[in-house]
Each structure stands twice: as C-alpha cells, then as structure tokens.
Amino acid sequence: MFMYKPTISIYGKRNAGKSSLLNAITEQEVSIVSSIEGTTTDPVKKSMELTPVGPVVFIDTAGIDDKGELGNLRIKKSLDTARRTNIAIYVMDILDIDKEYLNNMEILFKKYNIPYILVINKIDMVDENYIDKLKLEYPHGIFVSSTKRINIDKLKQELIKKIEEVEADPPIVGDLVPYNGKVILVVPIDKQAPKGRLILPQVQVIRDCIDNGIKCYVLRDTELKSGLEDLEDVDLVITDSQIFKKVDKIVPKDIKLTSFSILFARHKGDLKKLVDGVKTINTLKNNDNILIAENCTHNTTHEDIGRVKIPTLLQKKTGKKLNFHFKTGYDFSENLEKYSLVIHCGGCMVNRKEIQSRIMLCNEKQVPITNYGVLLAYLNDILDRTLEIFDY
Amino acid sequence: MFMYKPTISIYGKRNAGKSSLLNAITEQEVSIVSSIEGTTTDPVKKSMELTPVGPVVFIDTAGIDDKGELGNLRIKKSLDTARRTNIAIYVMDILDIDKEYLNNMEILFKKYNIPYILVINKIDMVDENYIDKLKLEYPHGIFVSSTKRINIDKLKQELIKKIEEVEADPPIVGDLVPYNGKVILVVPIDKQAPKGRLILPQVQVIRDCIDNGIKCYVLRDTELKSGLEDLEDVDLVITDSQIFKKVDKIVPKDIKLTSFSILFARHKGDLKKLVDGVKTINTLKNNDNILIAENCTHNTTHEDIGRVKIPTLLQKKTGKKLNFHFKTGYDFSENLEKYSLVIHCGGCMVNRKEIQSRIMLCNEKQVPITNYGVLLAYLNDILDRTLEIFDY
Structure with a gap:
C-alpha cells in the first residue's frame, strides 16, 4: 500500500x-x-x-x-x-x-x-x-x-x-522533497565503495532526485560543513548511516536529516512495520533467539555489521544475553516462529518483492521484523530524527 | 605522459x-x-x-x-x-x-x-x-x-x-578544480540513461570529485538556472555534450564550462592529439575517406550520432562530399592509411590502454584522429570554451 x-x-x-x-x-x-x-x-x-x-x-x-x-x-x-x-x-x-x-x-x-x-x-x-x-x-x-x-x-x-x-516502483526521495528542492548527499569513501564507482543505493538516490527535478549536492563528510554554508534552505541531508552520529552533529536541527538505509527501508519494504519491529526491542528477554538475515553471502562489510556490530550493540542496549542466529541468501522462512525478532539487511541486492514477502512472512507468524538501517538508527538514538522527513 | x-x-x-x-x-x-x-x-x-x-x-x-x-x-x-x-x-x-x-x-x-x-x-x-x-x-x-x-x-x-x-589512472576532474571547490554536473535524463541508474561516465566524474574533496551539484538542464543561483563561485560546470549549446547559453561566461566527453577525451586518451586531429578538418577534400570507429557494437544512441549526426554535420561544415566508413568493436588497425581522418567514439566501455593504443597507431601512420566529444564541440563552435579549464 x-x-x-x-x-x-x-x-x-x-x-x-x-x-x-x-x-x-x-x-x-x-x-x-x-x-x-x-x-x-x-x-x-x-x-x-x-x-x-x-x-x-x-x-x-x-x-x-x-x-x-x-x-x-x-x-x-x-x-x-x-x-x-x-x-x-x-x-x-x-x-x-x-x-x-x-x-x-x-x-x-x-x-x-x-x-x-x-x-x-x-x-x-x-x-x-x-x-x-x-x-x-x-x-x-x-x-x-x-x-x-x-x-x-x-x-x-x-x-x-x-x-x-x-x-x-515508489519514489526514493522524489515525494519527500519539493520540485527544485535541494538535497545534500553525504557519501563517505571507504572500503565499501569500489574504486571509481559509487555504490548502487547512492546512484539510485541521485537518479531519483534528478528524475524529480531535485538538485543534489554530493560530498564527503569532511566537506559537509562547508557544503552547508554553500547552500541556503537545504530541504534534506541524506547520509550513509555508518557516519550518522558525526553528520547529526554537523547538520543544524532545523534541517531534516535521514540516511540512505532508512530511505531504502521505505523504498524496498515497509518502513512502518520495520519501525514497529525495532520498538519491540525493549521487550526482549534473556536467551531470546534473534535471527540476523542477509540477502547476499559475499559482502564482508555487511558481515561485520551483522555478525559483530549489531549483536554487541543490541546486548549492550538491552542488557540481555541473546542468542543470535544467522541466515544468508534465499534461505529464510524455516523455523521463523522460534525468533523473538528478525533483523534483516538493507536488501540492496534484491528487489522490493523479495523484501516485502519476507516482511509478510514475519507478519503472518507474528514475529517482529526490523532492518539494519532502522536498528542502527534506533541504537544510536537518532531514529526519531531520521523519520522526521516522513509523514509518519 | x-x-x-x-x-x-x-x-x-x-x-x-x-x-x-x-x-x-x-x-x-x-x-x-x-x-x-x-x-x-x-x-x-x-x-x-x-x-x-x-x-x-x-x-x-x-x-x-x-x-x-x-x-x-x-x-x-x-x-x-x-x-x-x-x-x-x-x-x-x-x-x-x-x-x-x-x-x-x-x-x-x-x-x-x-x-x-x-x-x-x-x-x-x-x-x-x-x-x-x-x-x-x-x-x-x-x-x-x-x-x-x-x-x-x-x-x-x-x-x-x-x-x-x-x-x-589520471584524475578526471580532481586536478582541474581546487580542494573544496564546487562543480555543477548537468545530467539530462534521456533514452541513454537506464531507469534508476546513471551512465558510467557520470558516476566516474561524481566519484572523482568526491575522492578529491570537490563538492558536486548534480541536476538536470531544466534546473540548471536555479542551481546556478543557489551557489556562489562555481569552479566548473560539466554537461552532457548533447545539450552543450543550451547549457552554454545558460552558464555565465565567467564560469568555466566543459563536457563529460572532453574530460574523458583527456582521461582516456590524449586531449592534445584529439584537438590537433579535429583542427585538420578544414584541410579535408572532396572524396576523402573518413573512418568512424566505435568500441561497442550495441549502442543504438551512439550509432545515431556516428552514422547520422556526425556525417551530416561534417559535410555541412566542410562543404565537401566525404566517404564515411564504419568500424565497430576491436577491428580497427586495418587499412588505416587510406583515411584522411579517424573519428573515434568516447570509448566509455574500454580502458585507457585501448584508446591510447589507437591514438598511437594513427600517429604512426600519420592519420589525424579525433573523437566524438571533441568533434561535436568543434562543429558546434564551443570547443574553445570547453578547453578553457585545461592548462592547454
């Protein structure tokens, strides 16, 4: 819908x-x-x-x-x-x-x-x-x-x-920013980005802006402060979520700020359900089973987020001892009911249909589902700010 | 060198x-x-x-x-x-x-x-x-x-x-604009661009800007006027060469302007030789043989430029009846000496080595060589403006 x-x-x-x-x-x-x-x-x-x-x-x-x-x-x-x-x-x-x-x-x-x-x-x-x-x-x-x-x-x-x-094929940013609006994209250059290229979500956001007549200022975090001085009345700043905290400090509170992963949580799936899912975190108990699911098997950067960063942060936040299980690729639906929470990757390599089906499966079995972007925003206490731009 | x-x-x-x-x-x-x-x-x-x-x-x-x-x-x-x-x-x-x-x-x-x-x-x-x-x-x-x-x-x-x-792996724009400089990229959305994507040269330019701490305002030609009002002291405007004339009128003369194809003529090959090549056009005689060479065989948009647009414009400019020959893919070096001019595509799908080898081959046989971007800029009387940014 x-x-x-x-x-x-x-x-x-x-x-x-x-x-x-x-x-x-x-x-x-x-x-x-x-x-x-x-x-x-x-x-x-x-x-x-x-x-x-x-x-x-x-x-x-x-x-x-x-x-x-x-x-x-x-x-x-x-x-x-x-x-x-x-x-x-x-x-x-x-x-x-x-x-x-x-x-x-x-x-x-x-x-x-x-x-x-x-x-x-x-x-x-x-x-x-x-x-x-x-x-x-x-x-x-x-x-x-x-x-x-x-x-x-x-x-x-x-x-x-x-x-x-x-x-x-819903818009990514096209419906969030008025025609002829100004968006700043903060694109850190790290090991994720192949030499001479941009990663796909960045390209998709730029294209969606252009398609909708939105002007798009692309820069690194190191030039963000200066970029904000260059432009008046910026409608939205979009950042890589891994540097959200840093960017959050630089961008004045009266300018809307969100992340690529939150935009894609909406574009690829159902932002509302993923946000509802993340809010069940404070009901987690000791020894609850958590499923961490990823679509691709070969992304070592994501692996680090899913296998190390998220389990550590989540146990720290909840103060509970949780059991983490991992699934990659298309193996997803088996034994879903045993999990208290499903945490899914951003799904940048699969289509909307695949992600929506997974959200639906979780819904059917009454298992809350969230994703990396929404979870990391929540754990870093910046979810509210990332959601401001949405009528939500 | x-x-x-x-x-x-x-x-x-x-x-x-x-x-x-x-x-x-x-x-x-x-x-x-x-x-x-x-x-x-x-x-x-x-x-x-x-x-x-x-x-x-x-x-x-x-x-x-x-x-x-x-x-x-x-x-x-x-x-x-x-x-x-x-x-x-x-x-x-x-x-x-x-x-x-x-x-x-x-x-x-x-x-x-x-x-x-x-x-x-x-x-x-x-x-x-x-x-x-x-x-x-x-x-x-x-x-x-x-x-x-x-x-x-x-x-x-x-x-x-x-x-x-x-x-x-020379810079594309990194050496032309100072650190923390401002570049506007004019990206028209037409049949060339696959849905939801940007074409490779656009991605490469954005990435090269970011790598070098250059801030990059990406917009369509329809929003260019407004974009120029948003930013002060723009260091360079880079446009798709197919809309160069339109953009040339919009961008004030005190702002440097060039095209993606000129940047890639330098990045991929040897801008000086390609410019020298284009200047031999006024020595062309009736019935001279012109070779139009493309790397890819499947690009219908380019085909229209190479097979229709360039032959028409070139005969109009020179007032001569010229014989056009076409080669695609890796078939290039045979009978080079019979041509008075080689006009090459931008080579977006091949590497620097391939383009430089072709320039060298032409050089050896003393056949002038130019490319689509340099030629179209010349035929449209905007070559001088596109070259201003280069120490050249």
Missing part, C-alpha cells in the same frame, strides 16, 4: 470537459459543471476510494489556455499542482485537437516525472470514422464521453494500472 | 630530516640543511628530471609540530601544500617514532586523495635489531639514511612506481 494518497491531476484546455470527466469518474457533482469557459478557478480537490488501490485524491485544474491577468493566475495555480501530482490525466476535446498544448504539457509531465493518461473527450459529438482516424494518431489515447459515460470504466482501469505501476 | 608536472611534497615533524632527504634525492643543496629545529619556513620548491617519468616538482615543507604563533603559520602553509600535492612522502625520524602524527597525516592524505610513501630516516643511528623490529610494524615503510645515502635509490624507485600508478 501507498504510504500517501496518490494525487491525480486533470489538465486540459478550457472547456475540454475536465470537470465533467472528474464527475463521471467520481459519479458525484464535485466541481461546478458549466459550459461557460473558465469556470474552474482554484484547483478543486476531491478524494475517493478507488477499488482496489484505496483512497486517491483528484485535482480538477483550471484551463491551461485561460486568458487575461486572472487567467494567468489560474494557469499558474494549475501548473503548480504538478509539483504534487503522482499521475496526470490530460483531457482533449475531440472537437479541439490541439497538438501544441499537448506537447507543452508532455514536456511539463517529463519535467516533473509524472506518468500521464491522454483522454480524448466528447466522442459522442463526432462520427465513428473520425474517431478511428484519431485513434491511429493517438494510439495510447482513451476515447471517452463524460456525459454519455462511454469508456469511463476503461479510463478507471488504466488509472488503476498506472497507480499500481507507480506503487510497484 | 602527464599533462602537468607531478608534485611531490615531503612532510614530517621538525628535524625528521626532510630537507636532507630531499637533498639526497636531488643530490643538490636545495634547502638550508641544519639541525636547528624549524629552519624551513615557507615551503621550498625544487624541480628535477626523474628518469624515466620526466620532470617533477618537490615541495620541502615546514615541520608539522612547529611551535608558537609563527610555527602555526608555518604548519598551515605546510598543510596548504596538500591541495596541490600528487604524491606525498612522510618522513619519520627512527629516533622519534610518533604514531599519532603519522595517523593524523594519513587522515589528511586520505582527505586530499594523496598516495603517500612512509620513509623512516636516520637508520644509521640505530642497530639492525631495532630496524628489523620496526620493519614488522611498518612493513610498507622505506628505511633510509639521507646522510649515508642508504636506500635512497629504493625510495626513488618507489616514487617512480607511485607516479606511474597515478599516471596510469
């Missing part, structure tokens, strides 16, 4: 039938529907339950071809919504096919990394031949009539598909 | 024998050699020809344990030299083994990405047993006596080895 309600914005020229389309989708009179151009001024928001994806928010925007000073303001407000849009619907009136406006909006969607659906509306106003001709030109378009309710269900299905696609 | 003289700085505590060591290496009285502590104040520079690597510069620094206000100034000046040091020699007096100073200097060398040689000096002052014991503790140390000229040749050999290592 999404950790936020997906926002779907409806764009189009004046009178393309945006508000009637929204009403057709939601089957309610959300906006003032009228055929006088430019009725919708401020974007209208409307929530609904879209089965099976859950609650979504629609934004009904003003026409992007509005005229005059007030019109410009309305256009600006409409385009501003793009910053918080997860999926866009672009509506074209079949009687007013305007390629230029469509192209401009496609550029905008690309800029904000928004997947979009092209809807061609009012197909009840023209004959079949004209529709067939246009279908060749816009093969991905969905041809609907809001008033006659033609293909509205098809549009809903397409919307569900798009939402599921976005959900399957 | 280096495009610059490698700088070798000699560090150590007062009286460790830094100046005598330099004299032993250069066999001349460069510094005032004296056993009164703190003689060397301002760093002394000394050039010499180090066979077979060519000219090098030595910097003889003040003691890093200097005392008093003047001492602090001397220390600061000594440590400032690290910014321009390619290789460091750290000298320890065998009668004053000080692990703490060594550790501090190792942190400094790491910060500035400086390979270093540990020299333990004055071995003529102690007995063999003590030396053997220390050799176990410092297995990578070179044990010398400057005054008795023991192992000075061994040190020279080690220095040559280190210089050759640095030379074999």
